[in-house]
Amino acid sequence: MSWKTEGIVLRVRNLGEADRIVTIFTKDRGKLNAVARGARRIRNRLLSPTQVFTHGRYMIFPGKGLHNLSQAEIIHSGQIIRDDLEKFAYASYVTELLDSMTAEEDPSGQIFPLLAATLSLGEAGRFGLAVRAFEIRLMRELGYEPELYQCLHCRESLKGSVFFTEQGGTLCEKCVGHVPGSMPLTNGTWELMKRLLEWEFSRLTVLHPAHGNEVELRRVMRRYLDYRLEYPLKSLEFLETLEALGPDI
Numbered sequence: 142m143s144w145k146t147e148g149i150v151l152r153v154r155n156l157g158e159a160d161r162i163v164t165i166f167t168k169d170r171g172k173l174n175a176v177a178r179g180a181r182r183i184r185n186r187l188l189s190p191t192q193v194f195t196h197g198r199y200m201i202f203p204g205k206g207l208h209n210l211s212q213a214e215i216i217h218s219g220q221i222i223r224d225d226l227e228k229f230a231y232a233s234y235v236t237e238l239l240d241s242m243t244a245e246e247d248p249s250g251q252i253f254p255l256l257a258a259t260l261s262l263g264e265a266g267r268f269g270l271a272v273r274a275f276e277i278r279l280m281r282e283l284g285y286e287p288e289l290y291q292c293l294h295c296r297e298s299l300k301g302s303v304f305f306t307e308q309g310g311t312l313c314e315k316c317v318g319h320v321p322g323s324m325p326l327t328n329g330t331w332e333l334m335k336r337l338l339e340w341e342f343s344r345l346t347v348l349h350p351a352h353g354n355e356v357e358l359r360r361v362m363r364r365y366l367d368y369r370l371e372y373p374l375k376s377l378e379f380l381e382t383l384e385a386l387g388p389d390i
């Protein structure tokens with residue numbers, strides 16, 4: 142029995158002479174891998190819809206190992222992202238991060254809209270902000286929501302100096318010595334984290350954080366994510382080079 146699904150292409154690998162293996166993050170079944178036969182041939186109808194970052198509708202025939210992708214139709218091509226080096230670097234990071242942190246066919250209702258909204262905000266020119274929102278919200282969806290209102294160690298409300306631990310939350314001054322992997326968090330960056338986590342995604346465009354907060358947030362999120370990642374991301378080195386070049390959020 143085949144099924145129809147909507148998804149976004151996270152990754153594409155070549156298979157044999159003319160085929161592709163595509164990793165798609167779908168709305169209803171989470172991440173899945175499927176073979177698109179002949180998809181690298183110029184006139185093949187699967188050629189365009191199986192490009193990375195494409196949002197489309199896909200017909201899947203289940204297989205024992207890999208599924209087969211038989212039909213596809215584009216909802217949003219992702220061409221604007223593929224044509225721009227900086228956007229491509231950000232989107233590659235987003236899709237690699239998601240791929241590395243999710244298991245196959247493990248449905249999670251909120252991750253697909255988060256991915257679509259992130260790529261859309263990025264395509265509109267706000268990738269610097271979109272990736273930070275993606276990171277913190279993805280952690281919540283995966284069960285690692287950061288504690289941002291109390292000290293993770295003593296559970297008291299935070300006053301004055303605040304710290305953040307890579308284990309996923311804020312700490313007070315008294316407890317910072319008890320938790321490894323902690324770093325200071327300025328009030329501006331702390332507030333920014335709360336907004337990125339809690340505001341409606343469409344509202345985030347009104348945020349224009351100071352460069353210092355942007356840099357600090359990037360560093361804090363990196364430690365927090367790396368603590369959970371099993372291997373370093375290939376897309377990160379290039380993205381970090383681009384981010385170091387200037388204000389982009």
Ligand SMILES: [Zn+2]
Pocket residue numbers: 292293294295296297312313314315316317
């Ligand atoms: Zn404490």
